[in-house]
Amino acid sequence: MSAEEYEPNFCFPVKDLESERVKLTPFIPSKHADAFFALTRPSYEYVPFGPYATADEFVSILVEGRIHPNPESVLFAVYDKTKAPETGVPDGAIAGAIGYWGTSAVNLVTEISFVLISPQFQRTHVTSNAIGLLLHYALDLPSEGGLGLRRVSWQVSPLNGASIRAAERMGFKKEGILRWHYVLQEHKQIGNGPERREGDPKSNMLGRDTEVLGLCWDDWEDSAKGLVNAIMSRTS
Template sequence: MSGSTSNTEPDVNFCFPVRELENDRAKLTPFILYEYLPFGPFASAADYTKELIEGRIAPNPGIVLFAIIDKTRSPSPSAVPSSVDFAGTIGFLNASPLHLSTEIGFIIVLPPFQRTHVATNAFGLLLHYALDLPSASPPGLGLRRVQWQANAENSTSIKVAEKMGLKKEAVLRWDRVLPEGKGKVGNGKRVRGGDPRSGAPGRDTVMLATYWDDWEGGGKEKVEQLMDR
């Protein structure tokens, strides 16, 4: 189940071509507006758009965000997506045309769509788009590497990546400083006395990745089997 791409290229600031990606279960459409989003924690749709979409994603050509649409809940294939079938977000970040690589991130699956086909199909569509060759049908980007970063304490996220064929490469210790109040998702280690941000916990990050040769050596078929379940 390799999915398909549409011929319409939306006007987004991304370093690779961007298309809608879909199969018979899910559709990824470039997330440009707040049209389908029914959740916070932002105070309003305007705040979400200003802080994340306009503030972080739109100015950075290495990032693109997709809205995940659950096609199994749409009344018809031609129906306009709405909050009923808006399942979450997923995207590419740290994309590099020079090094033919990208990272999958920004994955948020809303509670009604968790433990369903949604996450697997969204993840699989992006893997196909990233790693399939431009000569494939539908065409891919022909990248050599797709990576994934997860909080070392987030075993669920790590298991999802491993299920999709990504392999652990490293643990980046003290990789990030988390906001104060995020102690439960920190690395659980005490910071030293006199630390400039002593109230903010640290995060260890697990780096996982898959590659074109793993993809063509059976990885693609494994992902398609997961998407077909």
């Protein structure tokens, strides 16, 4: 399917989201998959999915197999606009992907997920700006160009301290832990210990607890919006 024919299957309108230094644009496999896969691979160590051996595998299993068929989810390609001078491309360089998951138009909630930023762009403005753009679109009122959602979640392995710190830095608050939330793929080595019941139907697969953090509309209006704006505008 050509880029012109590809339509995100999402329960809300999908559009480009842009700050001074980062741009998010709907992930189109024919346009973005090869460029994304050519990057230094992001870590899949703490998540239930991946890694993927080829760009085609990434598209067929994650993008087309899990995200695109589900109207509760959407994926964006992340561009670092500060790389425009060296690439000669107005959008700059592709730096990874990020998206929404578990979105409900009925309950006005979503989760920021699929945070797959290449290591060469980590510890820069890219991740914070990408998260900030998704927060603004989700939590700003429709009169401000947003969706007016009431809650954004961030779900992560309790062992992934870097991800937890990144979420807290952007205003998310810890809410609790979902124990034994996922069965991990057989090759995953980081998860709940080997203690499982005799007769467990997936005894060769570790489990994963999930730490839940949340950022709600009242947090956003009270202080988090200003915090996020300050982080996004920081240049050092």
